[in-house]
Amino acid sequence: MRETLRITEIFHSLQGETSRMGLPTVFVRLTGCPMRCTYCDSAYAFTGGETRHLDDIMAQIASYDCKTVCVTGGEPLVQKGVHLLFKRLCDAGYSVSVETGGGEPIAGVDPRVSRIFDIKTPASNEMQNMHWPALDDLNERDEIKFVLVNRADYEWARELLQEKRLHEKAPVLFSPVWETLPPQDLAAWVLEDRLPVRMQVQLHKILWGEKPGV
Ligand SMILES: C[S@@+](CC[C@H](N)C(=O)[O-])C[C@H]1O[C@@H](n2cnc3c(N)ncnc32)[C@H](O)[C@@H]1O
Numbered sequence: 001m002r003e004t005l006r007i008t009e010i011f012h013s014l015q016g017e018t019s020r021m022g023l024p025t026v027f028v029r030l031t032g033c034p035m036r037c038t039y040c041d042s043a044y045a046f047t048g049g050e051t052r053h054l055d056d057i058m059a060q061i062a063s064y065d066c067k068t069v070c071v072t073g074g075e076p077l078v079q080k081g082v083h084l085l086f087k088r089l090c091d092a093g094y095s096v097s098v099e100t101g102g103g104e105p106i107a108g109v110d111p112r113v114s115r116i117f118d119i120k121t122p123a124s125n126e127m128q129n130m131h132w133p134a135l136d137d138l139n140e141r142d143e144i145k146f147v148l149v150n151r152a153d154y155e156w157a158r159e160l161l162q163e164k165r166l167h168e169k170a171p172v173l174f175s176p177v178w179e180t181l182p183p184q185d186l187a188a189w190v191l192e193d194r195l196p197v198r199m200q201v202q203l204h205k206i207l208w209g210e211k212p213g214v
């Protein structure tokens with residue numbers, strides 16, 4: 001397996017998303033993504049970055065004295081070397097999650113890793129690039145996430161949730177696109193429709209605004 005990864009940034013922050021929101025976490029952001037979601041807040045990770053050896057990456061992670069790690073990007077599952085990073089982190093006792101856009105197979109991910117699996121919506125413009133069979137590989141340790149642009153996206157996600165009973169596969173997250181879909185609207189819809197989902201807002205942007213490294 002390859003022992004290097006293309007890395008955009010590694011930083012220590014509070015987890016801003018998912019059911020782990022608020023937990024001190026080390027973020028490892030891998031460079032490169034085949035998708036181009038309309039709302040992407042991490043487009044600075046599409047190109048550039050630095051090729052780094054796993055030993056060097058592990059050493060920086062260890063320097064934060066924090067046992068929770070989130071691997072993100074870009075699309076982390078595109079770089080084959082990421083699987084060795086997962087193994088090294090899990091073997092060393094880290095609690096690891098990975099954020100994936102839903103376009104890649106997930107069955108090969110170390111079973112100790114919690115997979116946060118986006119389902120891209122019509123308004124993301126990337127729905128056609130979803131790897132739908134991956135839905136069958138999800139389990140209770142994972143989370144399914146819809147990032148919603150507007151009411152039409154919400155209704156589409158609600159239908160898919162109900163049709164495929166996604167909440168019986170893994171906990172489901174509904175998140176509004178930052179400064180696009182008012183979170184108050186999404187909250188009202190989720191309550192009105194009695195949806196079995198967790199609504200989330202991006203805590204790090206409330207605390208520090210939208211910028212890299214937080
Ligand atoms: C930047 S992506 C990187 C990982 C992977 N490519 C993916 O899409 O899951 C991490 C998460 O941020 C979400 N995200 C990106 N831009 C956003 C925005 N403007 N508002 C809310 N969530 C956003 C994505 O949908 C995804 O759940």
Ligand SMILES: Nc1nc2[nH]cc(C(=O)O)c2c(=O)[nH]1
Pocket residue numbers: 013014015016017027042070072073099204214
């Ligand atoms: N604080 C913080 N939490 C996050 N959770 C997921 C992130 C991501 O960009 O994938 C992220 C991020 O960029 N910052």
Ligand code: SF4
Pocket residue numbers: 033034035036037040041042043073074075101
């Ligand atoms: S898949 Fe993730 S990193 Fe790629 S464009 Fe979409 S939100 Fe951005």
Ligand SMILES: [Mg+2]
Pocket residue numbers: 041042
């Ligand atoms: Mg982010």
